Amino acid sequence: MKPAETVPEARSEQAASGLVMRDVNLQIGDGEDVVHALSDVSLVVEPGEFVAIVGPSGSGKSSLLAVAGGLATPTSGTVMVAGRDMTVAGKKTRTALRRECVGFVFQSGNLIPALTAEDQLRLMTKFGKKTGRDPKKLLAEVGLAEKANRRPHQLSGGERQRVGIARALMTGPSLLLVDEPTAALDRQRSHEVVELLARETKEHKVATVMVTHDHDVLSHCDTVYEMVDGKLTRVE
């Protein structure tokens, strides 16, 4: 186990199109109650690399996702996605950056109940003028070609998560942030979903960061980090 801060310089330059976090601190609250959600976290994820972050709940895993995806602004440090600064001021700019560069996969899919699988994907191209991938092709890629017209309640947990993955890839993000994708799945389905994530990461050359409790699925990942009390360390 060696600290993540010692990532060689050369590697980060190559990763200009992936995720680069440097000396990121996030403090929540103020005065006596201040919580160090992230302490000097540095992390580089290259395109096509599948990184997993494990750790107990409350250790700061979700904070890392929030900061990496521009949902929260760090107290200090830099966060670059595809060479673009995610810590800029202005909610509108950060929203636009998320739209452009980041894909999210949420717990249990977090799909919109009213939309069919295909519409979940098409919705992604409705916020801005961004053109997306072909939703039908993407659904076929995750093995749901025949279920394009089903709504979330007509899909199994694993299928919902696959739709969630396809949705996140719809606009061709540079960074894919995955939050506990296997929380609601059995062993078999968990492996299938994480395998799919690994495959898509390689195929679409996207930098993927997955936060998970599930140590069983780590074999599919390229690099594994552990998060304890806001500190990130690499697991060899």
Place this chain on the structure above:
Amino acid sequence: MFLALRELKFARARFGLMGAVVALIAVLMVLLSGLSVGLVNDGVSGLQRLPVTSFAFEEGVQHDAAFSRSVVKTDAVKTWAGQKGVEEAAPFGNALVNGKSDSGVEIDLALFGVETGSFLSPAVAEGARLSGAEPAGIVVSKTAVDAGVKLGDTITIDRIGTRLKVVGTLADQHTYGHVDVGYVPLRTWQEVKIGAGPGDEVPARAYEEITAVAVKGEPADAAAADKAAGTETLALKEAFGASPGYTAETSTLTLIEVFLYAISALVVGAFFTVLTIQRKQEIAVVRAMGASTGYLLRDAIAQALILLLLSVGAGVAVGVGLGSMIGGTAPFALEAGAVAAASALLIALGVVGALGAVLRITAVDPLTALGGSR
């Protein structure tokens, strides 16, 4: 509207229920609008159709009973006619009587006494206008014709026995205080007013008294004119309040309408508040994925607008249908303008209610899309 339309379709039972409530409110609005227009027509259409700017009543008269209580001397007409800015002034008499036609139709009449040559003497649809040649002639409202009074009939006034011959009928509804209007020559009116029947001696002062001076044109100095003539002027619209029951009816209906508008805005607001709270997680997800607040707000407002347009449209259609069925039996008249204004107000207030609710979208933190604690 990608999301809005799909959600409307998906949750159609829920939106349908809400739409039904708005539609029922719209039905009620249409019926109330028809009723209030109908009551106004019944109460004051005879006054509305007079080519009059204002009435000069007896000084100090009680405003809500001016037509029944006011007594003005005929001299006042001359004084008023001489005022600057006044185009014309004529004597006007108003009295409510009960009568019966010779074909057996019992009819209540608001007798409007006018000078036969004056600007108050109405044009007729059938028959002839009032003239000096027929001192006992009467020109009646179309509504009296609908009730069975025909041209050439003779109407006998109860108790005093004055016989009036129907010489002409008017084209439109002319009613006053829910009673049909009949125009009679001023002298005849003055005799009826004092209670003098055929053959009775009429005191000379009867011919000097009228209800009010009908004035056409804006006097340059109304206060001075009132002082000179010993009168008190009410504009035509203000004089409506002197029609029996008019103020009570219109204010009651207005109150009901105001409450309905408020109820509909609150109901729509409450519905969209609950809906937005239920959608919170979904909104957080969509925002995390990069949807702007503006996009989500537009989407939600479009959804509310579609719901309101459809349900108000359906409600108005049903209301107009029902209204045309009850048209003959109650004071009810649908005016396109009044219905359109009511519908527009209903939709506008609904949007205001919905807007208040969906503004909660702005308070949804996209961070909540990430499960667990951060």
